[in-house]
Every structure is written in C-alpha cells, then in structure tokens.
Amino acid sequence: MTVVTPSTCEGVKEVNIQAVIFDLDGTLLDTESLSCRAVIDSFELSNLHMPQNIRKELSSQGDLLPWELKRRILGLRGSEWIPIVLGYAQENWGVDMANLDWREGWQSRCNNDDESRKQIVDTFWKSWELRLNQLCEEIEECPGATDLVNRLTELKIPCAIATSSRMVSVKKKRCRHEDMFKCFCHIITGDNPHIKRGKPAPDIFLEAAKQLGFHPSECLAFEDSVLGAQSAKSAGCHVVAVPDGRMEKQAFASVADEVLSSMKEFSGKRWGLNHVNMSDVQCGEYSAQ
Structure with missing residues (x-):
C-alpha cells in the first residue's frame, strides 16, 4: 500500500x-539480511570475540541486527557505520574492544589512539566485505x-x-x-x-x-x-x-x-x-x- x-x-x-x-x-x-549476517560474522573474523550467548540469541533471530542498531547505519559508508556497530556491541553485547571505548561520544574521549581505531575499522570493513562477498550468490x-x-x-x-x-x-x-x-x-x-x-x-x-x-x-x-x-x-x-x-x-x-x-x-x-x-x-x- x-x-x-x-x-x-x-x-x-x-x-x-x-x-x-x-x-x-x-x-x-x-542485501540487507545478508549484510546483517556478514556484520555479525565479522566480529569473529576480526578477532573481536562476541559472547556465546549473544551469538546464539542473534542466530535465533535469523542473524539480523537489532532494528534499533540497523536503522542508525542504513545508507552510511563503512568508515561511518562500523564505529556505531562497535559501540553498540561494546555497550549492549559485552564485546571486548581491546581497551578502546567505542560507546556514544567516544570522539571527545579518545586520547591519541586514532591509528589503533583506524586499524580496527579497516580490519572489520575488510572482514565484512569478504564475508558479504562469500554470500553474494544468495x-x-x-x-x-x-x-x-x-x-x-x-x-x-x-x-x-x-x-x-x-x-x-x-x-x-x-x-x-x-x-x-x-x-x-x-x-x-x-x-x-x-x-x-x-x-x-x-x-x-x-x-x-x-x-x-x-x-x-x-x-x-x-x-x-x-x-x-x-x-x-x-x-x-x-x-x-x-x-x-x-x-x-x-x-x-x-x-x-x-x-x-x-x-x-x-x-x-x-x-x-x-x-x-x-x-x-x-x-x-x-x-x-
């Protein structure tokens, strides 16, 4: 309608x-459902370990990102949406971010760790593209x-x-x-x-x-x-x-x-x-x- x-x-x-x-x-x-699945799989591919209970919960929901997260990242480039996903995962899923704070407003709190953050974002982005490419035939x-x-x-x-x-x-x-x-x-x-x-x-x-x-x-x-x-x-x-x-x-x-x-x-x-x-x-x- x-x-x-x-x-x-x-x-x-x-x-x-x-x-x-x-x-x-x-x-x-x-691509959106496959993109969600690739995002979730990219945590493990990037050595950002997601708690097992969270992974099982997401799997039971069809490997979809929560809508409150998905709606925030629609249309953004990887360099923009990945920090949002990492912040959400840190705050809501308890994912260990190697002592870097990605939660809301992290830009004002970061202390000369831009290179470390860039490396994590780049690794996650490449992992996501690799996983999504593997799913392309679907x-x-x-x-x-x-x-x-x-x-x-x-x-x-x-x-x-x-x-x-x-x-x-x-x-x-x-x-x-x-x-x-x-x-x-x-x-x-x-x-x-x-x-x-x-x-x-x-x-x-x-x-x-x-x-x-x-x-x-x-x-x-x-x-x-x-x-x-x-x-x-x-x-x-x-x-x-x-x-x-x-x-x-x-x-x-x-x-x-x-x-x-x-x-x-x-x-x-x-x-x-x-x-x-x-x-x-x-x-x-x-x-x-």
Missing part, C-alpha cells in the same frame, strides 16, 4: 523526469527492481546507481543480476574519488546527475534509507522511498516525495513517465507491446 506524504498531495505540479538514479543495497538488491533482487529498470531502459530513460558500497563490493553483488546491471549508464560508488562526503551529504547524487548529463531537478532517485533520501533531496533530486518494512514510513515525510512499500507499486504518471506503470507488468502489458 502506498503511503502518501505531504508532498504527494493533490495540487502538486507534475514534473518531467529525464533520468533515474537508484540506490543499490536494500533498493535494487535485497542475493536476490528487491521486488520489481528488474522490471522497473528494464522498462525505463526500453523507454530510453538513462539510469545510474549511487551507492555507499565500494566498487569491489558492487562487482561481487552484481554477479547474479547482469541482466539488470547492463541497463545502467553509470555506477557511482562510495569510494569514487569525487565523493568527498558520504550520505546524507549530496555529493554522490550530484555526481550521478553530472555523469548522466542532467540537472538534479530532472532526476528521480529511489532510496530505502532516510539518510539516502536526505542525500538525494539535498542534491535537488525528486525522491521515491522504498523503505524496509520495519522502518517507520513517517520518517520520510520531509525528505521523500512518495513512499512505496515496493517498486511494484510505482507509477510514473506524476513524474512525466507516462508509460511506466508497474501494475501493467503484473498484467503482462509491457511484454505485449
């Missing part, structure tokens, strides 16, 4: 979208993703990906989904040298619009996280949010023009994409054209 935000109310002027920019994780590819697309991308391609609407993931990770994640990925003109990743700041800063969407050759106001962005939606909106893009089912939809009220439960609900009419209606895919109309 579509959740209508204030900006989707009657009377809002329709726009003429020329290009579409997609987030990757949780938007095009359903990655499924998000509902409606390939159908929507293919339809936009048929209509010659250029598409790009703007993801906080590093390029090496994207190359692994795409291995089962080349039919979809071949439709993208550009893939901008978090380690692109032109991206100085990660989401929610606008850098990555500004770069995506630039590479597509359109002003951000002519671009429609699909995002699953609030930080990602903030990034796209601050760049000047129009935003459609397709959040995790656990996310409070109202969190997108000020940063998304439309909130959907799935890309299968998308209709392009208000965006000037009059021949893009995902309900037609369900009826087989596109394939008949």
